[in-house]
Amino acid sequence: MPEYATFARNVFIPVTNICRNNCHYCTFRREPSHPDAQLMREKEIYDILNHGKKAGCTEALFVFGEYAEEVPEYMEWLEQRGYSSTVDYVYKLCEMAIGKGLLPHTNAGILTYEEMEVLKPVNASMGLMLETTARLPAHELSPGKEPKIRLRMIEDAGKLHIPFTTGILVGIGETRENRIDSLETIAEIQIKYGHIQEVIIQNFMPKPGTRMESIKPPPVEVQVAPNLIDPYLLIKAGAKDLGGISPTTIDWINPEAEWPDVEKLKTMARDVPLKERLPIYPQYIRRGWYSKQLDGLINSLADSKGYRK
Numbered sequence: 001m002p003e004y005a006t007f008a009r010n011v012f013i014p015v016t017n018i019c020r021n022n023c024h025y026c027t028f029r030r031e032p033s034h035p036d037a038q039l040m041r042e043k044e045i046y047d048i049l050n051h052g053k054k055a056g057c058t059e060a061l062f063v064f065g066e067y068a069e070e071v072p073e074y075m076e077w078l079e080q081r082g083y084s085s086t087v088d089y090v091y092k093l094c095e096m097a098i099g100k101g102l103l104p105h106t107n108a109g110i111l112t113y114e115e116m117e118v119l120k121p122v123n124a125s126m127g128l129m130l131e132t133t134a135r136l137p138a139h140e141l142s143p144g145k146e147p148k149i150r151l152r153m154i155e156d157a158g159k160l161h162i163p164f165t166t167g168i169l170v171g172i173g174e175t176r177e178n179r180i181d182s183l184e185t186i187a188e189i190q191i192k193y194g195h196i197q198e199v200i201i202q203n204f205m206p207k208p209g210t211r212m213e214s215i216k217p218p219p220v221e222v223q224v225a226p227n228l229i230d231p232y233l234l235i236k237a238g239a240k241d242l243g244g245i246s247p248t249t250i251d252w253i254n255p256e257a258e259w260p261d262v263e264k265l266k267t268m269a270r271d272v273p274l275k276e277r278l279p280i281y282p283q284y285i286r287r288g289w290y291s292k293q294l295d296g297l298i299n300s301l302a303d304s305k306g307y308r309k
Contacts, residue, residue, distance in 0.1 A: 002240045004273040005231070006307070007265060010059035010244040011052030011102070014252040015040050015093065016086075018074045019065025019109070021142035024211035025172060025204060028253055029065055032073035039068075039077040045093055048249060049100040055247040058301050058308060059105055059124075059279040060097035062090060063252065066109025066144045087115045094122035098297060105165075105279040110144045113156040120162055121291035124280035124298065125197065127165030128153055133185050134178040138212060151185065158193025163284040167200025171218035195289075197281040198241055205254060231265070235272050242269075244279075275307050282306025 016039045019029040030037040049060060068074040069086055083089040086108065094104040103124035111119070116126065130150050131139075139145035157164045168182045183199070190196040206213050231242050245259045266274055278301055280290060285306040290298060303309045 001236060002238060002272065004275050005235050005240055005242055005269055006275045006277045007242040007262075008059050008244040008277050008279055008308075009055070009057040009262070010061045010105070010246050010249075010279070011048050011057050012061050012063065012244075012246050012249040012252055013040070013045055013048055013093075014038075014063050015045070015089075016064050016068050016074065017252075018068035018071050020067040020070045021065075021109075021139075021144045023142050023145065024138040024140075025207065025215075027207045027210060032071060039074065039081070041081065042092070042096065046096060046100075049097055049102055051248045052246075053100050053102060057247065058103055058276075059244060060094075060100075060102040061244060061246075061279075062093055062097075062104060062106045062108070064090075064108040087111075087118055090119060091122055094119070098122060098294065101297060101300075103279050103294065103297060103301070107165075110149055110153055112153075113160070116153075116157060116160055116162060120160055121293045123162070124278065124290055124294055125163040125165065125284075126157060128157075129169060129200065129202070130154065130166050130182060130186060131169040132172070132174045132178055133182045134174045136173045138172045151189070154186075154189055154196075155193065158189060158195040161289045162195060163197045163280045163289055164195050165198050165200065166196060167198075167202055169202050169204055171204030171215070172212070195284075197284060198243075200243070231268050232270050232272075235269060241277075242274075277307050278302060 017028055017030045018032060018037060078089060090106055090108060097104045104122060105125045105127065106119060106123050107127045128150060131145065133147045154166055166186060168179060170179060186196065186199055203218050205217055206215050245265060247261060251257055251259060260268060282305055285298060285302055301309060
């Protein structure tokens with residue numbers, strides 16, 4: 001049993017749900033013709049950031065469909081907003097978040113070394129779920145889910161000293177051996193670069209209308225998110241972090257699962273104390289793995305040990 005568990009308060013901002021991938025289990029992705037397809041405008045995002053700051057959040061979690069630029073309609077929307085690339089738009093949104101006093105964490109799918117190098121100065125941390133090192137039928141229509149491509153990005157983040165979040169998705173057709181290989185591969189990258197600040201073990205949940213709606217979810221003990229399972233089961237197994245919860249925005253990946261508030265989270269953790277963290281973990285604050293652009297904001301939010309003041 002760990003001495004304590006940590007969590008963060010964030011605003012979850014689904015900037016665009018246009019995606020080149022078409023995973024068999026995903027309900028986040030939309031075709032451009034769908035009435036819910038979107039590329040959020042700066043004003044919408046500004047309002048969300050403002051509400052999040054007032055609610056005590058420290059993290060702006062920017063989530064995107066992957067390589068939406070391969071979709072012509074998306075590029076038209078982007079150009080109408082005055083941007084030539086998603087990275088340019090992300091940079092602007094991160095600056096907006098910093099200006100509101102929130103630390104950006106960008107999860108935009110596959111990015112190149114050069115794109116991450118551009119975004120590093122305005123991000124406290126970044127992320128990409130590995131999901132699995134196996135090639136699975138669930139990813140047959142998803143070129144971005146090629147394991148080598150995802151592993152290359154995770155390694156590139158290490159070369160750039162970017163505090164990073166990754167993890168595996170359990171129950172999408174992989175074997176036990178695949179799970180072990182995925183975790184061991186993440187461990188090898190961490191030993192080499194030391195930048196992986198958290199590994200998410202996320203359970204697959206079948207969703208109506210997807211190709212995998214009839215597939216049974218994995219056993220309960222692999223579930224980790226506090227809006228999907230009682231986190232005490234996770235804590236008893238030795239986990240030390242419960243991820244991010246949002247007081248103002250829903251979980252756009254699992255919209256049916258409501259976030260617990262902080263008081264409920266404390267109750268769910270029972271006798272294990274909670275500590276609130278920032279999107280960049282304390283050890284990376286101590287190492288100085290962030291840009292001068294974020295120095296003042298991080299110092300204003302972090303205590304002497306690197307947790308939330």
